[in-house]
Structure formats: structure tokens, C-alpha cells
Amino acid sequence: MLSTTDLRGTALSVTELRAALPRAEYDVEAALHAVTPIIDDVAERGAEALLDLAERFDGVRPTRLRVPAEVLTLALDQLDPDVRRALEISIERARLVHADQTRTDRTTQVTRGGTVTERWVPVDRVGLYVPGGLAVYPSSVVMNVVPAQIAGVGSLAVASPPQRENQGELAGYPHPTILAACALLGVDEVYAMGGAQAVAAFAHGFDDTTAATGEGETPRCEPVSLVTGPGNVFVAAAKRKLKGLIGIDAEAGPTEIAVLADASADPDLVAADLISQAEHDPLAASVLVTDSVELAEAVDAAVARRAAATKHSERVVTALTGPQSGTVLVDDVDAGLAVVNAYAAEHLEVITEDAPGVAARVRNAGAIFVGPYSPVSLGDYAAGSNHVLPTGGCACHSSGLSVQSFLRGIHVVEYDEAALAEIGPHVVTLAQAEDLPAHGEAVTARTGEGAS
Structure with missing residues (x-):
């Protein structure tokens, strides 16, 4: 079922490796032509555009865009107790891990009378998007909200597409489990809007005419940062x-x-993990990198068996047989490391002898899952790590979502008169070297000195 790329006996550069490896065809630039009129429509017509677009794309026209507080409470009250407990544990573990990501202000004494302080300030307002297409993602509510709350963001709003399957008091709103997760986390500003139009609404803000009061007051969804x-x-x-x-x-x-595995790996476990990601989307990528032909063959057989039996078999098979998935054969684990570092997977599993030692040598990955008892699905839900991670090779330069994502570092510079006088001549010299004499004059106006 999995196509094979045989890199044994080759010594490829990073550029050549990236060209040789499986990767999904994903043209964001082409999609810009489709979303530009949507963004313009939301900017111009606000709530009415959002209602029309929900009807067009989601098959339901919400009565209200902002979910009322009583609907959030109802969703939580109706939530299956086992699901509620699982979400509560996920929240607890996410808070535990993300609390260790907080930053403290640090002041550096550059010279006597001169300091630079790095002050960490949370973003004022954030729009958190939770998808609602092929699957339901209350876990994404947790992964977005928890680090934002720990960072100290003062204003949080969540958007998720309305679900046409919802009935009764939940009709026209996002999936009940999404709503319940928001309620568990204390998020009370939740909107029934999805897709590009939700991003546009957060960017531009809008007057929520669907929530207008009898006194003629129209609440506003303020723009986010x-x-x-x-x-x-x-x-x-x-x-x-x-x-x-x-x-x-x-x-x-x-x-x-991506799974980096050697002959010591259990092929059935590897197959299960490849399928678990293929279950997300027909475009999902599942890549095995191994130096063992025997393992590759056993994994392929296990994948075929499991794919035929799983609930979303059609979606899984489409993903596994697409150009974005496959097996990559390498000479040894060192060559495998070169491959996975070039690939820079969103999720990387290392299932080898001395898995911790091999994992320590990985440079590029959104998240690394070490050993046979650390499957990616653990990180999706309850490891405590964040599952909003860089894709498409972006893990070579970007990190996953964290508390840091919601903070800005601001340098606060404070020099007294003597400290400025000490460094002033050098500032003037550099300003003259850059032909920006007024920069130097801003110093000499205070010190009365010229360049040294």
C-alpha cells in the first residue's frame, strides 16, 4: 500500500533530500484567489456576510453568531461524563506543561547607570480558530486556550463552524463538544463562524447585529491582534x-x-500510528523511514490489514496511497536522521534501539515522540504537550504553539546622564558612518560632545 523511495547507497544534499521525499501538494497561493472576495465581503458587510457565508459553506444559517452563555452551559451539562473527565485531565496536563513556559522580566546592567530590561507582555486580544470539518476537535480548544490563558491574554474569542446536524437549542452553533470545552475553560466569547470568513471577522471586527438588544444597542466583536x-x-x-x-x-x-524505525520496532504499532494520522484527512501524510526492508514489508502488510478494518477506511487509504505518504529506505539510522531532519515532520516518532539517544540528535521536528509507548495520539490529547505544530517542513524554522506564542518581548532602555556621556561618542561615530548625522546630534544635544 505504501509507495517506496529507496535512498540506500546515495549521499544526497538537504536540497536533494527534500525534493525526493513524499510531501502533500498544498497550494495556499492558489487558494488566495478564492478567499480574497470572502475577506472583502466580511470587511464590508460584517455580520450579514458571515451569515450568508455560513449558509453557503456550512449548510446552516445561524440565528446568532455569538453563542449565548446559556447554550455554552447547556452543552457542558449535556456532555458525556467520560468525555468531560478526559477533557479535564487534558486541561490539567496542558496547564502543568505550559506553566513552565512562562517568562520572567530580566534586567541586564550594561554599565553603571545603564540598563536594558526585557519585559514580557501578553497580546491584548486573540482569536482562536477551532476547525469543524471532517472531525471534531475539542482538543484544539484546549491546545489554543491554555497557553493563551497562562500567558495572561486579557481577551480571548473562539470561532468554530456552525454544524447543520445540531438540533434544538444547539441548532446553528458549533459542535456541542467544542462548546463544552470552551465552557470548561471559562471562555465565554464563542462565535459560530468558520473558514476564511472567521479569520476575516477576527481581523476586521464586526458589529454583531444578530445579538442586538431591544434598546437598539449592537454588541461588537472587536478586532484581534x-x-x-x-x-x-x-x-x-x-x-x-x-x-x-x-x-x-x-x-x-x-x-x-514520520516514523524513524529500525528492525527492533513492532510493525503493528508502526502501522497503527501511520493510520492514526491518515485518519485526519485525505491529504494527511504518513511516512516511514527505516533501514530494515523486513520491517518495511511487515509494516506495509499491517497497514493494509488495519486500513481495511478502520472506521474511516476510505479516507485513510486515500491518504496512505497519495504522493504525500510512503516508505523511505535508508542505509542506517544515521542516514535516517538525515532524512527526518530534511523532512522536518510535524510529528516524529523515534522507535529504535536507544530511542532517547537517537531522538536527542533530531534537529527538525514539531514534536518528537520517543519509544514504543509514546504514540502521536498521546500528544494529540493528553501528554501535556501542544498539538498545534508546524507542518510542511516549517519545523526547520518554526515552533509549535506555546505560551511564548502569545507574548511579546519589549526592551526597556534606561541610561542616566553619566552612562550616556560614556557611550555617546561611539554612538556619534556609528551615526556618522551610516550618514545619519541627526542620530548623533540627538546624543550631543544631551552631552555637548562630538565624535571621538
Whole structure:
């Protein structure tokens, strides 16, 4: 079932490796043509555009865009107790891990009378996007909200597409489990809007005419400073289009897993993990990198058996047989490390002898899962790590979502008169070297001295 790329006996450069490895075809640039009129429509017509677009793309026209507090409470009250407990544990573990990511202000004494302090300040307002397409992702509520709350973000809003399957008091709102997760986390500003239009609404803000009061007051969804959270290619395109007006975490592409394994790995476990990611999306990537032909053959057989039996078999088979998935044969584990570092997977499993030692040598990955008892699905839900991770090879330069994603470092410079006088001549010299004499004059106006 898995195609094979045989790199044994080759010595490829990073550029050549990246060209040889399986990768999903994902054209964000092409999607820009589709999302630009959507973004413009939301900017111009606000709530009415959001309602029309929900009807067009989600098959349901919400009565209200902002989910009422009583609906959030109802969703939580109706949540299956086992699901609630699982979410509570996921939240507890995420808070434990992310609490250790907090930053403290640090002051450096550069010279007597001269200091530079790095002060960490949270973003004022954040829009958190939770997808609602082929699957339901209450776990993404946890992964977005927890680090933002720990960072100290003062204003959080969540958007997720309305679900046409919802009935009764939940009709026209996001999936009940999404709503319940928001309620568990204390998020009360939740909107029934999805896709590129949700990103546009967060970027531009809108008057929520669907929540207007009898006194004629119209609540407003204020613009955000940052939008985070995964989504489809149209969400990614909207982020690209609006970047600058808003900050973004990343242009997330289809999910991906790479497994670096040797002959010691259990092929059935490897197959199960490859399928677990293929279950997300027909474009999901599942890649096995191994120096064992025997393991590759056994994994392929196990994949075929498991794929035929799993619930979302059609979706899984499409993903596993697509150009983005396959097996890569290498000469040894060292060569395998070169491959996975060039691939820079969103999720990387290391299932080898001395897995911790091998994992320590990985340079590029969104998250690394070490050994046979650390499957990616653990990280998806309850390891305590964050599952919003860089895709498409971006792990070679970007990190996953964290508390840091919601903080800004501001340098606070404080020099007294003597400290400025000491360094002033050098500032003037550099200003003259750059032909910016007024820069130097801003110093000499205070010190009365020229260049040394």
C-alpha cells in the first residue's frame, strides 16, 4: 500500500533530500484567489456576510453568531461524563506543561547607570480558530486556550463552524463538544463562524447585529491582534492574506507523521500510528523511514490489514496511497536522521534501539515522540504537550504553539546622564558612518560632545 523511495547507497544534499521525499501538494497561493472576495465581503458587510457565508459553506444559517452563555452551559451539562473527565485531565496536563513556559522580566546592567530590561507582555486580544470539518476537535480548544490563558491574554474569542446536524437549542452553533470545552475553560466569547470568513471577522471586527438588544444597542466583536489555530487551505490562505493586519501562528497544512524505525520496532504499532494520522484527512501524510526492508514489508502488510478494518477506511487509504505518504529506505539510522531532519515532520516518532539517544540528535521536528509507548495520539490529547505544530517542513524554522506564542518581548532602555556621556561618542561615530548625522546630534544635544 505504501509507495517506496529507496535512498540506500546515495549521499544526497538537504536540497536533494527534500525534493525526493513524499510531501502533500498544498497550494495556499492558489487558494488566495478564492478567499480574497470572502475577506472583502466580511470587511464590508460584517455580520450579514458571515451569515450568508455560513449558509453557503456550512449548510446552516445561524440565528446568532455569538453563542449565548446559556447554550455554552447547556452543552457542558449535556456532555458525556467520560468525555468531560478526559477533557479535564487534558486541561490539567496542558496547564502543568505550559506553566513552565512562562517568562520572567530580566534586567541586564550594561554599565553603571545603564540598563536594558526585557519585559514580557501578553497580546491584548486573540482569536482562536477551532476547525469543524471532517472531525471534531475539542482538543484544539484546549491546545489554543491554555497557553493563551497562562500567558495572561486579557481577551480571548473562539470561532468554530456552525454544524447543520445540531438540533434544538444547539441548532446553528458549533459542535456541542467544542462548546463544552470552551465552557470548561471559562471562555465565554464563542462565535459560530468558520473558514476564511472567521479569520476575516477576527481581523476586521464586526458589529454583531444578530445579538442586538431591544434598546437598539449592537454588541461588537472587536478586532484581534493575533489569530491562532489550525484549519484547511482556505484558513491558511486567509491568514496569509491578512498577516500584517493581524499576527498569525502559522499557515498550517495537512497533518503529517514520520516514523524513524529500525528492525527492533513492532510493525503493528508502526502501522497503527501511520493510520492514526491518515485518519485526519485525505491529504494527511504518513511516512516511514527505516533501514530494515523486513520491517518495511511487515509494516506495509499491517497497514493494509488495519486500513481495511478502520472506521474511516476510505479516507485513510486515500491518504496512505497519495504522493504525500510512503516508505523511505535508508542505509542506517544515521542516514535516517538525515532524512527526518530534511523532512522536518510535524510529528516524529523515534522507535529504535536507544530511542532517547537517537531522538536527542533530531534537529527538525514539531514534536518528537520517543519509544514504543509514546504514540502521536498521546500528544494529540493528553501528554501535556501542544498539538498545534508546524507542518510542511516549517519545523526547520518554526515552533509549535506555546505560551511564548502569545507574548511579546519589549526592551526597556534606561541610561542616566553619566552612562550616556560614556557611550555617546561611539554612538556619534556609528551615526556618522551610516550618514545619519541627526542620530548623533540627538546624543550631543544631551552631552555637548562630538565624535571621538
